[in-house]
Amino acid sequence: MRQSFLPLLLALALCTGIAPAAEPITPPEAIRAAAVAAVGGDLATTEAAVDPNLRMATCSATLQAVPTSARIVRVRCPDQPGWQLYVPVQVRDIEKVLVVTQPVQAGETITADMLAMRRRDMAGAGSGFADPAALVGQTAQRSLAPGAAPTREDMSEGPLLRRGDPVVLVSKAGGIEVRVAGRALGRAAPGGAISVENLQSRRIIRGRVVGAGIVEVMR
Template structure:
């Protein structure tokens, strides 16, 4: 059982520790020469899980053994209070080694630096993906350049963004003629339109 759990958890980030609970001593299973451990469908290898053990012989049996799996890993946290709308810089980040039996938290600083806080947090809070958003590349009321490209043609125009949008997000634009169209926010105030 321990070898199976060790093998199944090798891909988990951080240091993995697990505890296999004892099988109830009242359970009396016949001996078996073809035993196989398995992970029931939909199970996650974190927290309290049940690992299946089955005998593959004729008149075989199957039981489930509770296992507690914990991962200790260095996650990113706020080095100081961070406020709504603040762009994250390297000096805003700290690392905390935490033992977790739940998924969540970010460990790769390159995924956090340059992102913007969705809400304020105090110092020492483990950062989650849901706390962050990409910076806006187009802001409401900003003049934008409209670009359309197709096979053998490029068309450009101008308009005004009606909402904020990060790069790759859809944004409504009011054109000089007053028409409202939608495009995809690009870099430096450029909005790409589909031909």
Template sequence: MRKLKILVRITLIYLAIVNHGSAMTFDRDYLYNFIKNHVENNVSLPERGKLKVDVAEIDPRITLHPCLSPLTANIPENHNGRNVNVKIVCPDEESWQLFIPVKIQTIVPVLVTQMRINKGTLLNNDNIEIIFKDSSQIRGTVLTDPNIVTGARTKRNLSQGSTITNKNTCFVCKGEPVNIIAKSDNFEIKSFGIALDDGSLGEIISVRNKKSGRVIQGQVNAINQVVINL
């Protein structure tokens, strides 16, 4: 019996040594990449957007202990979208955890002017371009597709690098001819009119039917075109 107890004790010591030897150690580069990948895979992006993730330097005074289990990471649900404290946990029996500050920058594509543009200028590929901007610096409804914007006019003077928005462009401009499309599920009627207001994409404006003289309300859905849903 005594020999059996000694054998069991030796076995337990051996297993403890083996398990300790299989614990994974982490350097700071590993943790930086681990946190960066976790944030990139768990923060939602706007359409065609990108993330710029900046992981703060880990205090050099902190000792990074080995861990038998795979590390886990957690992003607080109530984070503000730009600055988060990512929680790193070693879920061993003798667990440990770290909180690492991370700055998240959401970058989205926007159309901007390539040069100074005067009021009333037609927009095209020669005077606009797509760049990526920090979403926190964007105000209003921005436009991102040059194919949709080409042919719209500026409603004010714009400096070089100005963002193209609904507020500074008109897809249908006051006093200009406009195509009117009245449609339902079963039919579609086309006519012509004169715009009584400036209108950007998605806005409701007044249009005077050229033939009947009647003033109607239509939604701008393309350059010099409004739609009336019957």
């Protein structure tokens, strides 16, 4: 994994801080440790791509490290003239979670025979499932490839409404409820917003899915 970061690391280094061969250097491990600490990680769970052959000039002050994005940390020597280096980082969060063992299409209901427990890096992926009872019976909101770990954002607890599906459009005002036939113009899970065509007036109305095939007009 570390090797894949090295071209990027070398491209991001400011060459003015590279020490001649005979001069002392800042240990690459010290640069790596500073980058890891900046993202609140530790050396066991965080990968910081620092070339072990890198020769940055020795630094008399404490290295300063600040994240500039979710995957990049700027490590700086505050000496004069000093130097700075942009280090790619990757935080790992290895968990035992449920994965699907076969392709799953959007709108398909998850069954127990689709699932297996595997170790996956869930860093930045969302909240996975460790209990089959919490996942079985839910509906996939998007397609999942074999081996993918479904997250709570991928699932809904009811059937997925898809473009072209017939719906009942419900409008409530002043204690009066009106129901008309409609047609879904997009895809939405229960609780999600969707555009619906009123088949009686041909108007396009924005609503929220409140039940199986039922969309309540949003006001």
